[in-house]
Amino acid sequence: MIDLVIVAAFVAYAIYSGLSARRKASTGLQEYFLAGRTIKGWRAGVSMAATQFAADTPLLVVGLIASGGIFLIWQLWVYGIAFLMMGFVFAVHWRRAGVLTDAEFTELRYSARGALALRTVKALYYGTLINCVVLAFVLVAAVRIAEVFLPWHEWLNADLYQSLLQLTRATGLSIGNTATGLDADVSTTNNLISIVALMSFTLFYSATGGLRSVIATDVVQFTLAMIGTLAYAFVMVNATGGLSGLSERIVEIYGQAKATELLSFSPTGEALLLPFLVIIALQWFFQMNSDGTGYLAQRSMACRTDRDARVAAVVFSWLQIVLRSLIWIVIGLGLLVLYPFDPQAAHSDNFIAAREILFVQGIDDLLQPGLRGLMLTGLLAALASTVDTHLNWGASYWSNDLYDRLVCRAWLKRTPGNRELVWVARWSNVLILVLALIIMSQLGSIQQGWKMSLLLGAGTGSVLVLRWLWERINLYSELAAIVVALIASGFLLHFFPEPDQEWLRLALMALLSTVAAVGITFLTPATDPHVLSAFYRRVKPVGWWRKAAIANNEESDIPLIRFRRDVILVATGSASLLFMLVGIGRLLVGAPGESILVSLLLVAIAIAAIPFWWSAIVKQDALDQHGA
Numbered sequence: 001m002i003d004l005v006i007v008a009a010f011v012a013y014a015i016y017s018g019l020s021a022r023r024k025a026s027t028g029l030q031e032y033f034l035a036g037r038t039i040k041g042w043r044a045g046v047s048m049a050a051t052q053f054a055a056d057t058p059l060l061v062v063g064l065i066a067s068g069g070i071f072l073i074w075q076l077w078v079y080g081i082a083f084l085m086m087g088f089v090f091a092v093h094w095r096r097a098g099v100l101t102d103a104e105f106t107e108l109r110y111s112a113r114g115a116l117a118l119r120t121v122k123a124l125y126y127g128t129l130i131n132c133v134v135l136a137f138v139l140v141a142a143v144r145i146a147e148v149f150l151p152w153h154e155w156l157n158a159d160l161y162q163s164l165l166q167l168t169r170a171t172g173l174s175i176g177n178t179a180t181g182l183d184a185d186v187s188t189t190n191n192l193i194s195i196v197a198l199m200s201f202t203l204f205y206s207a208t209g210g211l212r213s214v215i216a217t218d219v220v221q222f223t224l225a226m227i228g229t230l231a232y233a234f235v236m237v238n239a240t241g242g243l244s245g246l247s248e249r250i251v252e253i254y255g256q257a258k259a260t261e262l263l264s265f266s267p268t269g270e271a272l273l274l275p276f277l278v279i280i281a282l283q284w285f286f287q288m289n290s291d292g293t294g295y296l297a298q299r300s301m302a303c304r305t306d307r308d309a310r311v312a313a314v315v316f317s318w319l320q321i322v323l324r325s326l327i328w329i330v331i332g333l334g335l336l337v338l339y340p341f342d343p344q345a346a347h348s349d350n351f352i353a354a355r356e357i358l359f360v361q362g363i364d365d366l367l368q369p370g371l372r373g374l375m376l377t378g379l380l381a382a383l384a385s386t387v388d389t390h391l392n393w394g395a396s397y398w399s400n401d402l403y404d405r406l407v408c409r410a411w412l413k414r415t416p417g418n419r420e421l422v423w424v425a426r427w428s429n430v431l432i433l434v435l436a437l438i439i440m441s442q443l444g445s446i447q448q449g450w451k452m453s454l455l456l457g458a459g460t461g462s463v464l465v466l467r468w469l470w471e472r473i474n475l476y477s478e479l480a481a482i483v484v485a486l487i488a489s490g491f492l493l494h495f496f497p498e499p500d501q502e503w504l505r506l507a508l509m510a511l512l513s514t515v516a517a518v519g520i521t522f523l524t525p526a527t528d529p530h531v532l533s534a535f536y537r538r539v540k541p542v543g544w545w546r547k548a549a550i551a552n553n554e555e556s557d558i559p560l561i562r563f564r565r566d567v568i569l570v571a572t573g574s575a576s577l578l579f580m581l582v583g584i585g586r587l588l589v590g591a592p593g594e595s596i597l598v599s600l601l602l603v604a605i606a607i608a609a610i611p612f613w614w615s616a617i618v619k620q621d622a623l624d625q626h627g628a
Contacts (some may be wrong), residue, residue, distance in 0.1 A: 001603075004329075010224065011201060011378045014384065016589030017216040018205025025210035030426055032102055032210035033396045034302040040307030044299040044313025045213055050218035051295060052223055052320050054386040057327050058379075059356040065332035065347050066355040069262040070585070073325065074279060077581065080321040081284040084290035085465075087313025088569040088616060091300040093468060094292060095309050097541045099301070102126070102293045103401040109467060109535055110475040111528035118475045121281070125482055126399025127437065130288055135390045135436035141356075144176060146194030148360045149376055153186050165189050175441055185522050198383065199433055206388035208428040211302060212219055213557025214388045220383045225378035226324065228259075232375050233327045235366050236334035243330070246589055249337045258343055262336065263591035265582050275503035286510040291464045292429050293483065295393040310617050315574070320579045326588065333589055334363055342385050349589045359621030367374075391429040398428035426515035437481075451502060455492065458506050459485020459513040462486060466517070469543030469563065471536075473517075474527050481518040484513045571610040580606035584590075 025032045039047075086431075103122040105116045153161055167201050168189040174392040175191045179256045240246050251259040262266050267276040289296055294311075303309040335358050345351050363375050403424045408416045416424075463481040467473045472569070492505045529551065535541075536548035542563035544555040585601030586594055 002370050003376060004419065006370075006373035006377045007380065010220070010381055011221060014201070014213075014217045016206045016383075017213040018175055018207075018209035021209030021216070023214035025208070025212060026419060026422050029100055029396070029400055029421050029425065031212075031344070033298065033400070033420050035211045035215065036185075037095075038212075038301070038304055039215060039301055039302045039312075041305075041311030042315050042328045043219060044303050044308065044312035046222050046300050046319065047215045047218035047385075048316035049319040049324070050222035050382070051224070051389040052386075053222060053324060053382045054138055054141065056138045056386070058229070058331070059141050059144055059359045061331045062326075062359045063352045063356040064334055065262065066341065069268075070333075071267060071276070072260075072262050072287055072590075073329070074276065075283065076577065077321055077325065077377075078284040080281055080288075080317050080577045081286070081312055081570065082287065082290050083317040084573040084577065085290075085570045086296060086300070087271075087310050088319065088573065088613070089563075089566045090291045090297075090305075090468060091257075091309035091313050092306040093539050093541055094297045094300040095303060095306055097301075098538070100400045101396045102297050104399055104405070105477070106475065108538075109527075109531075111531040112475060112525070113282055114475050114479075115437040116406070116410060118453075118479055119401055120480065121482060123397035123401035125486075126288070126294060127394045127401070128432070130453060130456055131294075131390055132395075132432060132436040132439055133456070135387065135394075136434070136439035137399060137453070138383065138386045138390070139436060139440040140200055142195060143191045144357045144377055145360050145383070146198075147182075147187065147357065148189050148364050150190060151292040152190045152193045153182075159526070161189070161199045163506070164193065166191065166316075173441060176301055185422055195437065198380065199387065199437075202384045202387045203429055203433060206431040208389050210425075211392055214263075214385075214392050215299075215302075217381070218385045219386065221378070221381035221413065222319070224374065225382045226327075226505045228263070228375035228378035229327050230325070231371050232363060232367065235371070236331050236338075236362070239366055240334045240337045243588060246333055247339065247592060248331065251592060253337065253340050254343065260591050263333070263589060273501070278503040278507050282506055283454075283458075285465065286461035286506065287454065288460060288464075288511075290461040291468060294548060295389045297463045298393055298396070300441040314613075316616060317573075319579060321577055325581060326585055329396075329585060329589060331359065331362070334539040335359065338362065338366075368523065389549050392423065395417070395425045395428035397429070399425035412508050454502075455489045455505060455509060456485055458509040459488065462510065462514040463517040470543050471545045471548050472521055472526060473531050474521060474524055476524040477517040477521045481513045481517040484516045485509065488512050515549065536558070569613045569616050570608045576609035576613065579603070580608075614619075 020376070024036070029035060060072060061076070064075070069507055097105055097108060099108060101123070103119045103126065106623075107123060110118070116383040116501040136433075153165075156164075165185060169185050171189055174184055175188045175195075204219065209216075237246070240249055247263055249257070251261060254262065284290075288294065291297075292300060294312075299312055300309045303312055335355075339358050339362075341351070341355070360379070363372060367375055399421050404416055404421055409415055457573075459477070460481045463473065464475050467478065488509055492508060496505050496508075529547065532545075532548045533551040536545055537552050540562075542559050549556050549559050577603040583599045583606060586599040586602070587596065590596075590599065
């Protein structure tokens with residue numbers, strides 16, 4: 001009963017947040033999607049972390065550890081570089097741009113009639129295709145949770161449930177049934193009921209209160225999720241005999257060689273070295289959020305000041321990469337001890353799905369009432385925070401870029417009212433959710449959906465960054481990258497289908513899209529100098545903006561000087577972040593024979609680097625003041 005009370009309390013709070021923010025959210029899209037640009041930096045950062053926490057991410061981490069060890073989580077950690085690049089370079093630019101969506105940014109940055117066409121393509125590509133794919137594998141995580149904790153066939157009236165079961169059989173759907181042993185139709189029926197209930201709740205407060213209600217629930221969600229996860233980790237440590245014995249137990253169960261692979265933070269063989277270097281070098285840069293595009297940019301644009309935008313990105317990075325990762329590593333390794341597996345079976349998709357669900361199964365098996373309710377609430381809230389963000393973000397494209405700009409202003413030649421746009425935004429939430437559910441029904445595991453989104457995003461990452469740094473990039477550059485990503489992804493998945501070829505797919509996609517984007521840049525007309533000059537005056541971008549700087553009566557090397565300074569901040573911030581993670585991680589659960597001195601040295605370097613980037617957060621230097 002106490003578990004249900006905790007869950008009910010969060011549901012009530014989320015509904016209250018939606019209703020309390022409804023009046024302000026209904027006044028216009030700026031209030032609905034950006035909360036009137038009044039969000040404090042720490043709240044925006046926690047909201048980013050809550051969205052990235054997701055219900056799917058801890059399950060994904062558990063699956064990665066089982067299939068290849070701690071080393072595989074670098075595929076997530078390396079994004080810390082991109083998050084800090086967003087904070088020290090791009091977050092302030094997003095604020096100054098004053099746009100509502102990154103698709104709207106297209107018409108601010110580029111000239112020519114094709115700018116509207118590109119804006120429309122991006123609204124569909126990011127707001128529909130990629131957004132719905134990401135939402136889909138988040139919903140796969142919802143199914144994993146529901147399978148364990150929500151047995152509707154035991155709770156509902158028998159006649160009512162039989163009617164729902166017959167309806168499921170008539171549709172021919174199959175969702176779930178990965179590890180619970182239930183009949184496929186019963187499992188699908190349970191999961192459909194769970195998804196409808198969870199999504200209806202999330203859709204209500206998200207569509208009603210806009211970004212204000214999303215952020216309000218995100219802060220509570222992240223707090224609950226971290227408290228619950230920390231409690232889960234403590235219980236896990238006790239169940240496995242303590243941290244000091246965790247590594248030894250893994251050696252006993254899996255043998256020295258396999259244990260070293262599972263516990264290592266670095267590649268354990270020459271065969272893994274090249275893939276590791278490719279991931280470290282490319283994946284943080286060649287991805288769909290490389291410049292913050294999407295909900296990260298949305299949070300930056302919603303901040304009160306430039307400083308708040310920087311604070312948001314740094315708070316997000318440390319919560320996301322260091323705090324939550326260390327806790328999840330302990331839980332993931334503990335599950336290896338409590339639920340051993342045969343290493344020979346570690347390469348099938350069914351194996352990955354079965355290991356992913358163990359994160360939820362462990363909650364049910366190990367936690368007492370109260371703690372179990374807290375952790376379940378944290379997972380449900382994590383799911384809700386991710387879904388509400390993607391619904392809100394996706395709806396911004398549909399209402400602002402497609403309905404307002406394309407349908408009303410370009411086609412119908414009329415200006416829609418604010419309340420009309422807000423209602424379009426609210427109904428867009430419903431459409432996006434339906435599309436995500438259709439995609440979700442075709443996914444086997446969270447990793448499968450995640451890898452699909454990685455490949456699509458890898459095709460556009462470089463041009464998203466270059467458009468801020470290089471004035472010669474034009475709208476045809478972005479369009480070329482999107483077209484190449486859509487075409488090449490199918491070929492790459494067909495010719496390089498194996499899991500261990502992911503690094504090769506990523507490298508080829510990055511190469512093809514970047515060559516296409518840069519090549520098209522030189523073969524097509526440059527952006528109108530007046531447009532570039534106005535953009536530079538408004539945003540003050542860094543990098544290679546020599547002509548625009550001169551047009552605005554600035555010294556030609558000022559943008560490049562700012563860029564060099566920002567690169568140093570990103571480098572020192574990334575070293576501090578990643579060295580702290582690896583150093584503490586090795587001290588907690590290091591592989592047998594690893595040097596404690598090396599771990600302590602990594603932590604010391606991380607601490608020593610903090611002053612170099614912290615000063616950029618608490619104050620603005622003369623160059624920033626000049627460019628504000």
